[in-house]
Amino acid sequence: MTMVVAPEAEVPVLPYGFAKRFGVVITGNDDAAIHVGLRKGDDPRVLAEVRRLVGRPLAVEIVEAPSFDRLLSGNYALGGFTGGAIDSGDELGLLVDNIPSADDLLDTQDDAPIIRLINGLIAEAARQNVSDIHIEPYETALIVRMRADGQLTERHRLPANVAGMVVSRIKVMARLDIAERRLPQDGRIGLTLGGKSLDVRVSTLPSRAGERVVLRLLDKENAGIDLDALGMPAAIDRVFRNALAEPNGIVLVTGPTGSGKTTTLYAGLRLLNDGSRNILTVEDPVEYAVDGIGQTQVNPKVGLSFATGLRAILRQDPDTVMVGEIRDSETAEIAIQASLTGHLVLSSVHTNDAAGAITRLRDMGIEPFLLASTLRAVVAQRLVRRLCRDCAVPHPATAAEAALIGIAEAAIIWSAAGCPACSNSGYRGRLGVFEAIRITDEIRRLILDGGDESAIMAQAFAGAPALSGAARALVIAGVTTAEESVRVMRSGGDA
Numbered sequence: 001m002t003m004v005v006a007p008e009a010e011v012p013v014l015p016y017g018f019a020k021r022f023g024v025v026i027t028g029n030d031d032a033a034i035h036v037g038l039r040k041g042d043d044p045r046v047l048a049e050v051r052r053l054v055g056r057p058l059a060v061e062i063v064e065a066p067s068f069d070r071l072l073s074g075n076y077a078l079g080g081f082t083g084g085a086i087d088s089g090d091e092l093g094l095l096v097d098n099i100p101s102a103d104d105l106l107d108t109q110d111d112a113p114i115i116r117l118i119n120g121l122i123a124e125a126a127r128q129n130v131s132d133i134h135i136e137p138y139e140t141a142l143i144v145r146m147r148a149d150g151q152l153t154e155r156h157r158l159p160a161n162v163a164g165m166v167v168s169r170i171k172v173m174a175r176l177d178i179a180e181r182r183l184p185q186d187g188r189i190g191l192t193l194g195g196k197s198l199d200v201r202v203s204t205l206p207s208r209a210g211e212r213v214v215l216r217l218l219d220k221e222n223a224g225i226d227l228d229a230l231g232m233p234a235a236i237d238r239v240f241r242n243a244l245a246e247p248n249g250i251v252l253v254t255g256p257t258g259s260g261k262t263t264t265l266y267a268g269l270r271l272l273n274d275g276s277r278n279i280l281t282v283e284d285p286v287e288y289a290v291d292g293i294g295q296t297q298v299n300p301k302v303g304l305s306f307a308t309g310l311r312a313i314l315r316q317d318p319d320t321v322m323v324g325e326i327r328d329s330e331t332a333e334i335a336i337q338a339s340l341t342g343h344l345v346l347s348s349v350h351t352n353d354a355a356g357a358i359t360r361l362r363d364m365g366i367e368p369f370l371l372a373s374t375l376r377a378v379v380a381q382r383l384v385r386r387l388c389r390d391c392a393v394p395h396p397a398t399a400a401e402a403a404l405i406g407i408a409e410a411a412i413i414w415s416a417a418g419c420p421a422c423s424n425s426g427y428r429g430r431l432g433v434f435e436a437i438r439i440t441d442e443i444r445r446l447i448l449d450g451g452d453e454s455a456i457m458a459q460a461f462a463g464a465p466a467l468s469g470a471a472r473a474l475v476i477a478g479v480t481t482a483e484e485s486v487r488v489m490r491s492g493g494d495a
Helices: 016-022 046-054 063-076 092-097 102-108 112-128 160-173 218-226 234-244 261-272 306-313 327-340 354-363 368-374 399-405 441-448 452-459 467-476 482-493
Strands: 005-008 011-013 024-029 034-039 059-062 128-136 140-148 151-158 185-193 196-207 210-219 249-254 281-282 293-297 318-323 343-350 373-385 393-396 412-415 426-436
Touching: 011 249, 011 343, 016 024, 024 046, 024 059, 024 063, 034 046, 034 063, 046 059, 059 196, 102 112, 102 160, 102 441, 112 128, 112 140, 112 185, 112 196, 112 210, 112 281, 128 160, 140 160, 151 160, 160 185, 160 196, 160 482, 196 318, 234 261, 234 368, 234 426, 249 261, 249 327, 249 354, 261 281, 261 318, 281 306, 293 306, 306 327, 327 368, 343 354, 354 368, 354 373, 354 426, 354 452, 368 373, 368 441, 373 467, 373 482, 399 467, 399 482, 426 452, 441 452, 467 482
Parallel strands: 034 059, 249 343, 249 373, 281 293, 281 318, 318 343
Antiparallel strands: 005 011, 024 034, 128 140, 128 210, 140 151, 185 196, 196 210, 373 426, 393 412
């Protein structure tokens, strides 16, 4: 058995399989001893082997099984070491460099290097909070790109002739048809990473040089996020909570793809999921499984669309209904009728801002009087990257920056520099930028009178910041950069 040493903290790390099997994990290091957690009930004789491996005295603490599991997850999943169903002690860079050719794999009938490579890619992605892994075959290479904090970057380049083996192995893991290469396929992989449950959504697409694969990583713990963790400003949080407290009506969350709408909707459902309500959803796809909520996934192949799913849900005696997205007039009409018959309906639409959601529903053919009587609140959001506090650099705003975001020239703002802590990106994590429209009597009158977006916005945001104002406040506070603020606003058409 070999032992890994984490260079940053100089703390030795036992192999994951050994730590999990024998119930022992190294938790720290000081001048006197190596600190070790031993799972309650496990054989203490394993400590002799650990002492032999580390070559230093041990300070042992007996920990209960749940605490041990958290330590195991933290040390191996969050600390950068892989385990569980993904149990690879190999350095990913070495795996990529030493991957054999497809001919080698066929000769040996050994796909272990490919398995270790895929496990290593997923482990690296989970460690770095990557949301998507793109595996893209070209004539000259198999390129692996990853999306972290909304930005897609190339991470690895492999020989082109291993593309078929990599894709086939992923399809086997996702229980897809490996013989079908002409049609797109969708599947899922359930994994455990150091005791941390991970759902991987798999999508394949035929292309000129082979099948492209996108892996969407879904951390099951995110389904448990509550409203307090979203970081909404107090005024917007109050609008959203008050709307969720209504017995009926429609609550909308809007924004472009990847802006966190689903997370916000799940946070709202979590608030309502107290056991006293029948909560049902229809989604495409079901991203997180939540106990206590009935979740249905649309399936166009058998005719189960949002509209048909919503009709069926309304026969299940629901109190609260979530529709993943209102895409067409049929779904919008059923959602309106559901709210009129005493149900609270949560949903999302793809518009640039909160006022745009109102006009979008009008454009779908919803009568203004129905919209005015059923709509309770609209929340619009974006995600901006948060500056890395270890390397952010203050500087006076240039004339161009001041003009872009509407601040005084020479005001102190911060820019991204890049350091090892943030993988030289200058950013670590993302946070939400929100605006909300509470449907007051004045807004209802504007909707009834056919008021346009500008009139609704002027009324709704007379005393509160819109998205652009909220983004500007984050720049002034040193939370994000002017470039990031402008990028996000422009991506939604709100520059």
